[in-house]
Amino acid sequence: MPAPPVGVVGLGQLGGSLAVALAAAGRPVAGWDVDPAARDAAAARGVRITRELAGVVVLAVPLPAMATALDGLTVDPDATVTDLGSVKRPVLDTVGRASGARFVGGHPMCGTERSGPAAVDPGLFTGARWALCLEPDTELHRWLRVAGVAMAVGAEVVPVTAAEHDDAVAAISSVPHLLAAALAAAAEQSGPLALALAAGSFRDATRVIGSDPAFVTAMVEGNAGPTAAALARVQEQLARPWAELVAAGHAVATRSRGRRTVRVPLDRTALLALGRAGGAVTRRLGAFVEGWVPAEEP
Amino acid sequence: MPAPPVGVVGLGQLGGSLAVALAAAGRPVAGWDVDPAARDAAAARGVRITRELAGVVVLAVPLPAMATALDGLTVDPDATVTDLGSVKRPVLDTVGRASGARFVGGHPMCGTERSGPAAVDPGLFTGARWALCLEPDTELHRWLRVAGVAMAVGAEVVPVTAAEHDDAVAAISSVPHLLAAALAAAAEQSGPLALALAAGSFRDATRVIGSDPAFVTAMVEGNAGPTAAALARVQEQLARPWAELVAAGHAVATRSRGRRTVRVPLDRTALLALGRAGGAVTRRLGAFVEGWVPAEEP
Numbered sequence: 001m002p003a004p005p006v007g008v009v010g011l012g013q014l015g016g017s018l019a020v021a022l023a024a025a026g027r028p029v030a031g032w033d034v035d036p037a038a039r040d041a042a043a044a045r046g047v048r049i050t051r052e053l054a055g056v057v058v059l060a061v062p063l064p065a066m067a068t069a070l071d072g073l074t075v076d077p078d079a080t081v082t083d084l085g086s087v088k089r090p091v092l093d094t095v096g097r098a099s100g101a102r103f104v105g106g107h108p109m110c111g112t113e114r115s116g117p118a119a120v121d122p123g124l125f126t127g128a129r130w131a132l133c134l135e136p137d138t139e140l141h142r143w144l145r146v147a148g149v150a151m152a153v154g155a156e157v158v159p160v161t162a163a164e165h166d167d168a169v170a171a172i173s174s175v176p177h178l179l180a181a182a183l184a185a186a187a188e189q190s191g192p193l194a195l196a197l198a199a200g201s202f203r204d205a206t207r208v209i210g211s212d213p214a215f216v217t218a219m220v221e222g223n224a225g226p227t228a229a230a231l232a233r234v235q236e237q238l239a240r241p242w243a244e245l246v247a248a249g250h251a252v253a254t255r256s257r258g259r260r261t262v263r264v265p266l267d268r269t270a271l272l273a274l275g276r277a278g279g280a281v282t283r284r285l286g287a288f289v290e291g292w293v294p295a296e297e298p
Numbered sequence: 299m300p301a302p303p304v305g306v307v308g309l310g311q312l313g314g315s316l317a318v319a320l321a322a323a324g325r326p327v328a329g330w331d332v333d334p335a336a337r338d339a340a341a342a343r344g345v346r347i348t349r350e351l352a353g354v355v356v357l358a359v360p361l362p363a364m365a366t367a368l369d370g371l372t373v374d375p376d377a378t379v380t381d382l383g384s385v386k387r388p389v390l391d392t393v394g395r396a397s398g399a400r401f402v403g404g405h406p407m408c409g410t411e412r413s414g415p416a417a418v419d420p421g422l423f424t425g426a427r428w429a430l431c432l433e434p435d436t437e438l439h440r441w442l443r444v445a446g447v448a449m450a451v452g453a454e455v456v457p458v459t460a461a462e463h464d465d466a467v468a469a470i471s472s473v474p475h476l477l478a479a480a481l482a483a484a485a486e487q488s489g490p491l492a493l494a495l496a497a498g499s500f501r502d503a504t505r506v507i508g509s510d511p512a513f514v515t516a517m518v519e520g521n522a523g524p525t526a527a528a529l530a531r532v533q534e535q536l537a538r539p540w541a542e543l544v545a546a547g548h549a550v551a552t553r554s555r556g557r558r559t560v561r562v563p564l565d566r567t568a569l570l571a572l573g574r575a576g577g578a579v580t581r582r583l584g585a586f587v588e589g590w591v592p593a594e595e596p
Binding site: 109110112128129131158164165168169171175177178180181182184185186189190191193194195198199200201202204206207208210211213216221231233237238242245247249252253254275276277279280 | 407408409410426427429456458462463465466467469470471473474475476477478479480481482483484485486487488489490491492493494495496497498499500502503504505506507508509511514515518519528529531532533534535536538540541543544545546547548550551552573574575576577578592
């Protein structure tokens with residue numbers, strides 16, 4: 001079966017990078033953006049611009065625009081719809097409900113603090129984890145189609161439920177954004193001398209808050225429960241004796257982990273177990289997928 | 299008056315980089331390290347290895363070793379003694395008291411999470427801020443000698459009191475290290491899936507905790523009062539509504555600031571005012587220094 005065409009709605013950093021990477025890989029890719037400049041930039045790099053989409057339709061728009069992203073577009077009734085949003089339960093409740101069993105939620109763990117078509121980079125997905133939701137009613141053949149798109153641009157697919165995804169990104173994305181904002185705002189209170197002395201550790205710690213504040217706010221407010229819970233876990237850590245806290249953080253940050261190759265049957269339970277083990281899928285092999293799980297270095 | 303010789307005690311990342319940068323600039327530089335490998339590496343790059351030090355003697359050893367760094371070495375009684383430690387009040391209370399008016403505390407705001415002679419980089423100080431303490435009893439001619447060493451390797455000198463320095467670095471260095479440790483330790487609790495999905499924002503936010511835990515612990519515990527106060531200010535920020543917090547952090551992290559050149563008389567009050575304004579000294583001009591202060595971009 002030939003790979004289905006891909007239609008990308010929203011041609012900013014993530015959607016534009018995906019469309020251009022697929023076009024560069026020789027895959028038929030169409031796209032649309034409300035911004036004519038984004039359309040022109042993508043068209044110049046091999047993306048067919050159209051309002052008629054089929055195959056795998058990727059919603060690559062900001063979270064607040066997700067529910068209306070398909071307004072005015074014509075989508076093949078058999079198309080599989082996916083998205084690149086940074087929270088998954090709210091998208092499942094809106095777009096997912098509207099698209100029914102055709103919907104497979106996704107979230108590539110890449111992107112930078114830059115945005116828009118000027119930040120398009122077809123190498124953005126190479127080696128990145130791409131979370132892909134396997135809900136109880138997800139049709140496995142549609143999940144595999146979207147996984148094929150992710151793997152075609154070099155990503156590794158992490159099978160998750162929307163709830164597991166949202167809990168995990170609260171800890172590793174939402175909370176880092178809030179800590180960076182709090183650190184920057186508190187340093188500002190300390191005055192010009194503190195900001196003048198700010199060096200590498202401060203710049204690393206606050207870089208992420210250079211992202212579009214509307215995007216960051218939508219991410220944390222759209223995932224408020226898990227974010228609050230993850231922030232509370234960080235606060236508990238901050239109450240530990242400092243020497244103990246520093247040693248624990250150092251151990252996590254510097255742990256060297258290898259990978260062990262595994263084969264997993266095309267089965268929801270087995271795929272989700274791979275994701276929970278910290279592994280990812282790297283290719284389809286008939287009735288199996290090949291992937292890896294972390295392995296402690298000897 | 300010719301530039302005085304420099305003697306560097308401790309030839310790891312900071313001390314080794316300083317000694318090698320000075321040697322490359324043609325300045326007479328001697329050094330010592332308890333580790334023969336560090337001595338050999340520095341000698342190979344033009345540093346004279348000796349236990350007899352004069353001119354400006356730089357203590358480039360970890361904080362716990364600072365008080366005994368000169369044991370077994372012969373130091374010219376007229377030498378000016380300075381240090382590169384990341385906290386200043388405790389060093390002033392120990393080394394400062396032992397060296398009397400000959401002591402000028404310093405702290406270059408550079409270095410990476412790497413350490414030891416393999417991390418030596420003579421370009422490390424280029425463009426970095428170098429905090430240099432002007433206490434009520436600091437002899438200005440000695441302060442200028444140490445400032446000359448910092449400027450010779452491309453740093454910009456920030457005049458501060460030890461107390462001002464320690465408050466500022468608590469906010470922009472100690473707290474970022476603790477937040478990074480708490481973030482990493484809390485993500486570990488979230489399990490393998492969260493760590494597998496961890497991408498750019500998490501890696502940026504936790505990179506700093508890759509530093510030697512003994513170094514980090516000495517820094518935060520040696521500056522416990524200001525660090526606890528700065529951490530409390532971050533906690534207050536975290537209690538703000540998220541949209542407001544994100545907007546405030548973004549504004550600080552992305553503010554574009556220019557520089558306005560200024561001349562400042564060689565006077566303690568004027569120099570400290572320059573530091574409090576977020577400025578720095580870049581060169582000596584007779585009875586003045588030239589420097590800059592931040593200026594809002596038009």
